[in-house]
Amino acid sequence: SSPSLPSTERIDKDESAESPQLFGKSRYLRSDDVLINVNGSHVQSSVHSYTIENLIPSSKRYIRVRSCCKDKCTPGITTQVFTRPEQPVFFKVENVSMTAFAVQINPSTYNRFQVRYCNKYSSCKTLFTSGQATVSNLTPNSTYDVEFREGLKDVNGNVVLGPAARTRVSTLSLASCTHHITSPAGIITSPHYPDIYPNGVICSWLITTAVGEKINLVFEDFDLEYSSMCENDKLSVYDGYDSDAPLLATLCGYQALPISSSSSQLYMVFESDGELREKGFNVTHSTSCGGRVLASGFNEQRIYSHAKYGEAYYSNHYDCEWLIQAKAGRVRLRFVAFGVESCSKCKCDYVKVFDGDSASSSLVGFFCGYNLPKVVTSTSSSLLIQFHTDHGSTAKGFVFAYSAVQ
Template identity: 30%
Template sequence: MRRVCAALCARCLQLAFLLTGICAQSQHRPSFTCGGNLTGESGIIGSQGYPGVYPPNTKCVWRITVPEGKVAVLSFRFLDLENDSLCRYDYVDVYSGHVNGQRLGRFCGTFKPGALVSTGNKMTLQMVSDANTAGSGFLSVFSAAQPHERGEQYCGGRLDKPSGTFTTPNWPDRDYPAGVTCSWHIVAPKNQIIEVKFEKFDVERDNYCRYDHVSIFNGAEINDAKKIGKYCGDSPPAPVLSEGNQLVIQFLSDLSLTADGFIGHYKFRPKKFSITTTPPPTTTQPATSRPIPLKHSVALCRQKCKRRGTLESNFCSSNFAITGTVISAVPRGGSVSATVSIINVYKEGNLAIQQAGKTMSTKILILCKKCPFVRRGLNYIFMGHVDQDGRGTVGPQHFVLAFKSKNQKALGTLKNKRC
């Protein structure tokens, strides 16, 4: 803990010196413009007009270059952008490199990520705003670091050998530090996939993994649409297989509690390789394996669409029970993939729930797009099953009902029901 405090104090002093230098030169608060090229050992980047409200309908790009042989490290000191569970409206993207680099993360709302580290001496920030809600923007500090100095606060990088190991900072000597973000980009040959296993796992426990957590994504960037799973707690997730030849593993710790951390291993496998896993019963979030396509017969979708039973009769037979607002509903063949902003959770099961600021959301696959029929912007009660990826699935046999305030009392009673 003493080391963490010392590191944070050192960062605060660095920011103070930077701000003092700028103020001494200009005799007034620094003025931040839309984008630019920044070079050197360190510097400050702020959104256009910070700390005033950033303008609407803008796209600003900042390109950072630190000296050759070093890596760029970025820390957000302040973040206040329009909040959305998927960061679709106003957001900041951070990339390793200047052109076609790996995306290290997309951020919105007010939750500040830990330190972000490029794989080389270049990094890019891009801020996009739409026509509506705005905030005060962001203030960040970048600095140069030697690659071998990354052990205490910095971690991650590109992994392209046939097998390897990745760990949280300080493993196994002491707890991982607070306020870090690690992103490992694993790249296999094009005809292979990637298997990931965790040998030891201990990350701050929370029912929704809102604080410290590990997220795994198919592909080369951090993208919620390609998220395989989100994990925390003290039980190792089940082995994970990628869909293609690239995978991103992101670890994030906030500025409060820490834990032992983890050690994980990866190896490349032929594309035809398959694996069967059983989720550990005590894992906080669902252990997931390679996504398995849901196969439902045409006969299922030809059933007459008629809701059966009541809230009470369906509660115990369902894996999950939530109320939420449908914020997107995208047809995929004969099914619909819906993103639901959660109002309340009455039965979680292994449902994967994502957190952005104070907003929680989840993915639900409606097996037959006309049964039950849901509309974007409306509130519903969803009861159904959960697939191996932690995604909710709803078929004609499950229970979906338009949510009204009069339902709250009955749902509150069911929440405490033993099944």
């Protein structure tokens, strides 16, 4: 005959059962004791199983196993078990940049969340968070498969995970935050402005205008993370084509003064780190006459008195200054066209030419009217040209050509 099998008997509540002292303030969510009774003297299996059903999802249960004989029971062994959540975690991905993205997870009965992210070029990585986290050190212009799970860690360090919620995140490309601006005026803003800018971003703007004009920046709004040396989030402004040009300013904090370039190019770089984030900036860029130009060869280059030369007369209250410098040799200046208000002794609108790099240098030309001025050649490597207009009549303006000569 086959050995008798163990029978089970449910006891709805064991009033005599003591709560485990091991877990201090912890308590049962429900109290159901199950008795597995071994009958007779037959040899019994050393393994007995019982399925506990109808538990609460996302909950913690304590299980105590004791051995009893007649009216005596051993203290038993107690462990804790976590039930999985029924639904995947609800989350939101935000502030995606070239190298990072942020994760915001809704509050839950679970206190730990697993974030696992992979792309086809690297191995998967996993991090745990209590509700929000920044995933960083990513590759620009890459797509990551991201998986989120609720989880709890028990006293033994084991983690119980819930069902996965999945999404796909694409980091920004380097090109998406690199800008070349050629319009004479406009607005530049930080990423996501007026919302908070993302962490881990590097954006650049190269502004280029016509030779003989300079670029002006006016900050309408400025709010970056403050640090004493601007070593965290910062906006760097360079007087030229790239970051090798002279540095005009490194800006952070909450205030920025107007900035002007000395030539027809200006380069800006915005960098944010992985810490605090602020609103960002809103800057207006415009162009005006004047600036520093380089006569780098013996071929002539031209500069116009104002941006709309040939379409409209120049404006009143102009004060423009061009510094022309020869890379080698001297500077030769030749007027191609000339039309400036004629006034006694050129007291109204006029053009002055100085043989040097400042207005304290020798005056070698003082012109107004409509006749082409004489050719001027510097005795050094620099010529300074000043153009002034008053409140009276205006005219078509002028065009001059410059070159380097021996």
